[in-house]
Amino acid sequence: MxxxxxxxxxxxxxxxxxxxxxxxxxxxxxxxxxxxxxxxxATSNHDSPGNTPPMAAVGSTSVSGAGGGNEDQPRCECCGQPLHEGQKNEDRSPAPVVSEDEWxxxxxxxxxxxxxxxxxxxxxxxxxxxxxxxxxxxxxxxxxxxxxxxxxxxxxxxxxGCKSLPEPPCNVYRVTPPGSTEKIEHEWGEYRKDYQIKYGYLPESKTNHRVPQAAGGCPGNEFSEGNLIHDTELSDECMKVDDELTKIHSKVSTIWNSRIGT
Known part of the structure; x- marks a missing residue:
């Protein structure tokens, strides 16, 4: 059977x-x-925990964003500023963009x-x-x-409809090299305190990046907060989903590192 x-x-x-x-x-x-x-x-082929029911095919997210400024200089689609260090390849060229499904x-x-x-x-x-x-x-x-x-x-x-997933123009996922997460986190760390003070969030509260840091998501800055979502803006159900997505991010990064041989 x-x-x-x-x-x-x-x-x-x-x-x-x-x-x-x-x-x-x-x-x-x-x-x-x-x-x-x-x-x-038969003794080790276990059912997938909580087998998922049939789902509608998940479509790819089309990516489009406004750059602004000097068109010759690559820019973050979310905030319009020069491409962040965590959005670049090791040779400093823009990291390749993929759809949400692909990432x-x-x-x-x-x-x-x-x-x-x-x-x-x-x-x-x-x-x-x-x-x-x-x-x-x-x-x-x-x-x-x-x-x-x-x-x-x-x-x-x-x-x-959870805000854990991004919306245009910030819905840009990149395949980034190892170390990119830390670069995005560093930039976010420089803006975090101002962001928390601006909205009255407690220092220990959690702010999420809708495009993960591992995918080169915009760190958030004075020019755009479109890739940021605070836990207080998520429903209880969406917070559970966000926790699941957060657990997945590092695993997905491992898959990509294996694919590109890093």
Whole structure:
């Protein structure tokens, strides 16, 4: 019997068999295709916690922003000031812009499918090989579950209209090199006190960046606060979603670092 989700079907109690040559087989179904897996992992193939229901396809966010000033000088689309250090590549060129869906790696399923296809055939007598294969399969299952969690969090934020997600012209996500988060945080630190005093926020209260610092989000300054949202402006439900998104940000950065080889 197979448990179905909106993108993937995996065996909760999978059917497995051994061929005449002694190879152990288990069927994993991805997007309606039977893919042969080489190890029955019924004891470790756990359901994704709180399986997400079918969701409408999540569209890409079109990015447009006003620069202003000298058109030859790259500028932050949100505040119109020269590009922040945390929005640049290591060679100081503008870091590449991607859509919201792309930055959250909601398109990761094909990579997972390919990794499944690449799993080796291991003979049933090869105990060490089977153990290594089980470990690889467990990692793929965990990777898929994290993808579903990201989809659920972003979809929920959109359904609720949470201000945790950005609006134009500040809805610009970048693939930034390691260390960029700290650069954005440094700039935000220089403006934080003025921002808190301006709105009467307590020093220990939390202000969120709608485009994450890890995605080169505008740090916030006297020219624009469009990428900032204080916890007091979020509903209780949106605060829960924002907490989920915050947990996801570092994981997404890890995926991007792996993709670009940093």
């Amino acid at each position: 197979y448990v179905t989700t909106n993108t993937l079907v995996h065996a909760a109690t999978p059917t497995s068999w051994t061929d005449p040559e002694g190879h152990v087989w288990c069927v994993l179904v991805v997007k309606g295709k039977n893919l042969c897996r080489h190890l029955d992992i 959250y790696c909601l398109d990761e399923l094909p990579e997972i499918e390919q990794a499944i296809d690449d799993l080796p055939d291991v003979h049933a007598s090869n105990k060490k090989g089977l153990k290594r294969l089980r470990h690889r399969e467990d990692k793929l299952i965990a990777r898929w579950e994290k993808l579903e969690q990201r989809k659920a969090a972003v979809s929920r934020a959109r359904e609720l």
